[in-house]
Amino acid sequence: MDTKAPSLLNAVPPYGHVIASEKWRNSSLIQSLKCGGVKTLFENELGVADFHLPNKSCILYVSECDIIAGNGYKRKLVRYRNSSSSFQELVLVENTRLSEQYFSAVQKFVVLDLGLTLLPVSGQTEASQLISQMVDGEGRENPFRSRSSSLLLDPLVLALVQHVPGVGRVKALALLQHFSSIHQLCNAAPDQLEHIVGQAAAQQIHSFFHKPTAAGS
Template identity: 40%
Template sequence: MEGIDNADELDLSSLVEKTHNINVPIGHIIASQKWKNSELHHALQSNVQVLFDDNLGVVDFFPSSKLGIVYISEPELVTFSGQKKKLAKLRKANRVQAVVLAERTATSGQYFPEVQKFCLMDLGFSIIPVPSQREAASILAQMVVSESHLNANPFLRRRTCHVDETLLTTMKSIPGLGGVKARSLLEQFGSIENICRASHQDLSKTLGKAGAASVLKFLQRD
C-alpha cells in the first residue's frame, strides 16, 4: 500500500510540475487536450481562440499565462477525494494562480459547500459554481477578455495593482456584478474568502440589498 501511495505522490508531483512556463497569446485560451470536441469547447470557441495542449498537468485551462483553471465535474464534486489531493498538491507547488470551476447541479449541489470551504479556507483558491459546461465556457471567455484588456494596457494593470487581478476576474464572473462593484468589494473585504463570510447587511453597503442577495445566492449562502 505504501508503494502505491508513493507512486500516486510521484504521479501528482509530475503533473503539478507541468503547470508553469505556459505562454498564452493575448485573446486566446489554452485548454487541456481532454476537452477537445466537448460541449465546453464548442461553446468556448464561438467567443475566443482555443489552443490545445496535452501537457498541462492538473490544470484544465489557462486564460492567461499566470492564471490556471481547474474544472471539477459533477461526478468529481460528489467523490472529491481524488481532486482534493490534486488541488492540495497544486497549492503546495505554488506555481500558478488557481481558480476552481465546480459543476454544481441538483445532484452535486449538496457536496458543494464542503468543497467550497476546502478551496477557499484551506487552499486560498477562488471557486466558482457553474451549472453546466456551457456556463463555464461563458465564464472562461470573460476571463480571457478581462486578462487581454489588462495585458494590452500595462498602465491599467499598474493603476489597479492594489487589487489582485485574478480575484477581480473571478468576481466579475458573478452574474450581474460588474467590474466597478467587484473592485469595490475586493477593496472593502480584501479577499473572496472574506466576501463569503460577510453578512447580507455588510454586502448591502456596497451592492444594495438586491445585489447582496444575488451574490450570496451565487455563493450558495442565501
C-alpha cells in the same frame, strides 16, 4: 510525482487564446469557446491544471461527477495548490442539482482550507462564458477581480466571517469586498484592516485568526 517542464507549467497563451489540456478537445466547453471567438491551443503537459489564460491565471475544473465520486477530487486540489506553476490558481466547481448537497463542503475545502478562489458554475456552458469573459477582459481593468470578490459574498462565507468577534454583517461585507480571498483576509495586518472596520475591530479580527486554538491554549 509531476516532473513537467516549467516552460509548460507556466506557458502563457497569446491574447484571445486559451491553452487547454488535451482531454478537453471534444468537450462542449471547447465548442462553446469556439463559438465565442476564443481560439484554443491543446497541450498534454499542463500538470494538474485544465486551462491556462492570457492573464496568467490557470483553472482546475471540478465536475459534479468528480464531487459525487468521493474524495479523490480533494487530492487533485491539493496537488493543484502545491504545483510549481506561477499562475493565479482558480477553481471552477459545478454546482448542480446532483452536486448541490456536497457544494458547501467543497467550498469550505477550496476556499478556507486551501486558500484558493472558487467560482461556481452550472455546467460547461457557463464555464465557457466565464472563461471567455476573462480572456476578453485581458488588457482592461481585470474583471475577474471584481467578480471573484462578489462571489465570495455567498451565505456560507459571509456567515463564517460574521463569526469573528466584533464583525457583524456590514463589516463582513466590507471585508469581503476589499479582500479577494479568505486567505488574504486571514493574513491581513491590523493596519490593513483598520481603515475598513476601525482600530478595535481590526485588533479583534487579527487576534482571532492568529491566536492558538482552544485545544492548544
